[in-house]
Amino acid sequence: MSGALDLQDVQFAYDGDDVVRGVSLTVAPGEIVCLLGPSGCGKTTCLRIAAGLERLTRGTVRVGGRQVASKDVHVPPEQRRVGLVLQDFALFPHLTVAQNVAFGVQNRDKSTRDQQILDLLDQVxxxxxADAWPHQLSGGQQQRVALARAxxxxxxxxxxxxxxxxxxxxxxxxxRQRAVAVLKSRAVPTLIVTHDPDxxxxxADRIIIMRDGRVLQAGTPEEVYLNPVDPFVMTFFGAPNHLMGSVQNGKVATLFxxxxxxxxxxxxxVAIYFRGTALTLAKPGDGVPMRVEDARLLGPVQRLILTSEGLDTPLIMEQPRRHAVKIGEMVAVCATLDEFHMFSANTHG
Ligand SMILES: Nc1ncnc2c1ncn2[C@@H]1O[C@H](COP(=O)(O)OP(=O)(O)OP(=O)(O)O)[C@@H](O)[C@H]1O
Structure with missing residues (x-):
């Protein structure tokens, strides 16, 4: 079944440098998909190709089932029926809020159009x-105008x-929550480019993770967070700890x-990666003895830096503030081993 947006094997180069290397992705009807990755991995270029602002060098783009780009086809952006919202909102400074929103719908009859604009402004x-100028609005309000206009x-x-x-x-x-509520209530399929895993x-309903111009993993937030395919995806969502080991008789020995x-x-x-929340305090004698080298309050959690005799590098633990401990204390630490993720040491993050 074709999605609202389909990219198939899309390739793109700037000045001979490949920045998108065979990306395939789909946004299904009503779905909100985040295209996530570090700076420079090619996310924005994918979005610009989907919008028609760049021409691909290989592959195809379909919008609403219609092919809008291939090596030989390039439907211009204004004929693709895609809405575009950019980081700087790009509102027209010389038009009022209502005129900004009406900008893309000039060809409908005036009363239908006016009603539609008012409904949209009401929704955001x-x-x-309606009669204010963009410079009179806060950043959040400008964002909502940009959304309504798109x-x-x-x-x-x-x-x-x-x-x-x-x-x-x-x-x-x-x-963000308001924007998502509007998109969901109108069931508008959406692709959001972001570098922010949180x-x-x-x-997102689904997250697509990119690195170096390629898709590494796509799945629900739970799938990509809980079952990362490699150390890069694991650490991108915050996994500061890793231990090295080797597999003998189906097991790896760790200090936990x-x-x-x-x-x-x-x-x-193998390399074993885990998050700070996989560690918890245990009763003395029940866990691994460790020294608290640093302790910081990060809102609801306390982040600890812990050292132990059997460790080359310190571990980071995050725990509820109510169990706060102090720098210099000796604590016993145990681990939820189910939350440890093992990768071959040859798989690089
Ligand atoms: N107009 C351009 N000319 C030449 N190279 C470009 C141009 N725009 C982007 N690039 C390069 O293409 C690569 C991908 O850029 P892109 O903007 O798609 O990445 P991104 O993942 O969206 O990163 P960011 O979040 O920093 O924008 C980067 O190496 C970037 O330097």
Whole structure:
């Protein structure tokens, strides 16, 4: 079945340098997909190719089932029925809020159009600002105008490039949730480019992780967070700890106890990655004795840096604030071994 947006084996180079290397991705009807990856991995270029702002060198793009790009076809952006929201919102400064939103729907009859614009402004809570100028609005309000403007022509798919990263951090979560609520209530399929894993976890139905111009993994937030395919995906979502070991008789010995390994890793050196939340305090004598080298309050959690005799590098643990300990204390630490992820030491993160 074809999605609202389909990229198949898309390739693109800037000045002979491949920056998108065979990317395939789909946004299904009604779905919000985040394209996630570090700076420079090619996310924005994929979005620009989908929008028609760049021409691919190989592969195809379909919007609403219609082929809009291939090596020989290039439908211009304004004929693709895609909505575009950019990081800087790009509102027209000389048009009012209502005129900005009406910009893309000039060809409908005036009363239908006016009603539609008012409905949209109502939905993004900006009806009272219809006659205001963009410079009179806060960043969050400008973002909502940009969203309403992109929605007005009823696009088959919405493309958003880092739409929330220009906003003050105190505003961001709220603006984001409102935007997602509007997109969901209108069932607009959406591709959001972001470099922020927390943002992707907060808004996406599905996350596609890119690195070096390629898709590494695609799945629900739970799938990519809990079952990362490699150390890069694991550490991208925050996994500061890793231990080295080797697989003998189906197991790897660690200071927290033996861990089962898949038969394919028998005899291999492995790297075991885990998050700070996989460690917990134990009763004295029940866990591994460790010294608290540093302890910091990070909002609801306390982050500890722990050392132990059997370790070359310190471990990071995150625990509820109510169990707070002090720098210099000796503590006993145990681990939830189910949350340890093992990769061949030849798989690089
Ligand atoms: N106009 C351009 N000319 C030449 N190279 C470019 C151009 N735009 C982007 N690039 C390069 O292409 C690669 C991919 O850039 P792209 O903007 O798609 O990455 P990104 O993952 O969106 O990163 P960021 O979040 O930093 O924008 C980078 O190496 C970048 O330097």
């Amino acid at each position: 809570d900006l009806k009272a600002y 929605l007005a022509p009823e696009p088959y798919v919405m493309l958003m490039d880092e739409p929330f990263s220009g906003l003050d951090v105190t505003l961001r979560a709220d603006v 943002e992707a976890l907060a808004v 106890g033996p861990i089962s390994a898949s038969p394919s890793l028998e005899g291999e050196n």
